[in-house]
Amino acid sequence: MKNSFDPDNADTMATATRLVNAGRRAEWTGPVVNPPVWRASTHLYENMAALAQGPRSNEDGRFFYGRRGAPTQWALAEALTQMEPGAAGTVLYPSGVAAIAGVLLTVLRPGDVLLMSDNAYDPSRSMGTGMLADFGVETRFFDPRDLDRFVASFCPRTRAVMLEAPGSLTMEMCDIPALARIAREHGAVSVLDNTWAGPTGFAALPHGVDVVLMALTKHVGGHSDLMMGSASAGPELYQRLRLRAQNLGHVVSPDDAALALRGLRTLSLRLKQESDSALKIAAWLARQPQVAQVLCPMLPGAPGHDLWQRDFTGGCGLFSFVLRGGDMARRNRFIDALSLFGIGYSWGGFESLAVPVDPSPVRDVMTWPPSGCEAGDRYGVRLSIGLEDADDLIADLERAFAAIGG
Ligand SMILES: *Cc1c(COP(=O)(O)O)cnc(C)c1O
Numbered sequence: 001m002k003n004s005f006d007p008d009n010a011d012t013m014a015t016a017t018r019l020v021n022a023g024r025r026a027e028w029t030g031p032v033v034n035p036p037v038w039r040a041s042t043h044l045y046e047n048m049a050a051l052a053q054g055p056r057s058n059e060d061g062r063f064f065y066g067r068r069g070a071p072t073q074w075a076l077a078e079a080l081t082q083m084e085p086g087a088a089g090t091v092l093y094p095s096g097v098a099a100i101a102g103v104l105l106t107v108l109r110p111g112d113v114l115l116m117s118d119n120a121y122d123p124s125r126s127m128g129t130g131m132l133a134d135f136g137v138e139t140r141f142f143d144p145r146d147l148d149r150f151v152a153s154f155c156p157r158t159r160a161v162m163l164e165a166p167g168s169l170t171m172e173m174c175d176i177p178a179l180a181r182i183a184r185e186h187g188a189v190s191v192l193d194n195t196w197a198g199p200t201g202f203a204a205l206p207h208g209v210d211v212v213l214m215a216l217t218k219h220v221g222g223h224s225d226l227m228m229g230s231a232s233a234g235p236e237l238y239q240r241l242r243l244r245a246q247n248l249g250h251v252v253s254p255d256d257a258a259l260a261l262r263g264l265r266t267l268s269l270r271l272k273q274e275s276d277s278a279l280k281i282a283a284w285l286a287r288q289p290q291v292a293q294v295l296c297p298m299l300p301g302a303p304g305h306d307l308w309q310r311d312f313t314g315g316c317g318l319f320s321f322v323l324r325g326g327d328m329a330r331r332n333r334f335i336d337a338l339s340l341f342g343i344g345y346s347w348g349g350f351e352s353l354a355v356p357v358d359p360s361p362v363r364d365v366m367t368w369p370p371s372g373c374e375a376g377d378r379y380g381v382r383l384s385i386g387l388e389d390a391d392d393l394i395a396d397l398e399r400a401f402a403a404i405g406g
Contacts, residue, residue: 029075092229095228115158125141143366191209193215194213194214222350280390
């Protein structure tokens with residue numbers, strides 16, 4: 001039952017080693033490999049003295065009441081912290097959107113301005129224009145590729161910058177270290193939605209980001225059967241995130257935490273396989289006459305590839321492409337003609353998915369179609385490449401191109 005992995009020295013180990021060992025403290029696992037599912041609302045106290053002590057200490061890893069979790073959730077949070085060099089702790093949320101809300105409600109006050117990347121996940125955008133506006137926070141959208149405009153967009157009320165790279169629909173990359181540095185120079189907290197690359201693909205905090213969040217629903221879960229989010233940060237911000245999450249009553253179920261831990265153990269294997277297949281498929285798509293542009297930062301020559309190569313250590317199976325010409329009905333016929341790709345608004349599972357890309361209604365400053373497309377090229381498709389054989393997926397795409405004609 002010996003596991004001599006030292007959590008305090010996690011940063012010195014390679015990613016693969018950390019993924020296997022992270023969060024598996026013997027005091028949480030007991031004599032088995034994984035922490036059991038502690039399904040608990042009530043924590044019982046030894047006696048009155050212990051009861052009186054309970055509410056007083058609000059430290060991680062101490063029993064108090066179910067809303068503060070139990071070893072299953074603590075193990076997952078600690079595992080995620082060990083995957084993020086520079087993080088003091090990780091807060092778990094019941095979904096990725098809850099993580100975004102929990103973080104923004106921590107770092108913003110009425111009267112503040114939030115700068116949000118224009119290609120951010122749509123629910124992040126509507127959170128800015130909806131809920132945050134109701135709370136007196138003003139959200140302004142910016143093109144993360146234009147650093148000069150970004151610098152000029154700060155005002156004395158700017159308190160936070162929300163980044164996402166690549167944008168999870170249209171896949172634009174940005175210079176995260178430069179954007180985070182500029183935010184810091186202006187006294188604003190930088191928040192990165194790192195769901196695409198995850199901790200194995202991009203080390204957010206060492207690149208200057210203040211808070212890194214993820215939808216664990218996607219790759220960490222990895223099997224399309226759970227909803228969860230996380231946010232990790234250095235000591236000061238972590239404590240603030242944690243207290244705000246407690247105020248909001250955020251807690252995740254131990255069953256889902258156990259599933260997320262199971263997913264985490266195979267994260268790098270799955271991402272490597274997906275990325276290899278995605279690259280092969282993206283390169284094949286780039287050669288098809290019906291394709292105007294492939295939007296995949298991992299693909300040499302594609303938009304944002306240089307930044308991806310400079311800053312990232314990995315990617316995933318999610319990318320988009322734009323069809324040459326045609327109308328929406330033709331694009332929709334293409335997606336309908338696929339048989340190995342499900343149609344669904346998610347990604348990061350073991351199974352491949354396809355959805356349409358029509359970003360124009362949800363952009364303020366970034367233009368669509370992307371530069372490099374000709375007039376008439378505008379109907380996009382986003383693919384989430386799963387663990388099927390890449391050649392089978394290519395054959396499926398080939399059949400769908402045949403179904404819509406040249
Ligand atoms: C899916 C997703 C989220 C939200 O996660 P949920 O668990 O579905 O709430 C946040 N950010 C990005 C980039 C996503 O793709």
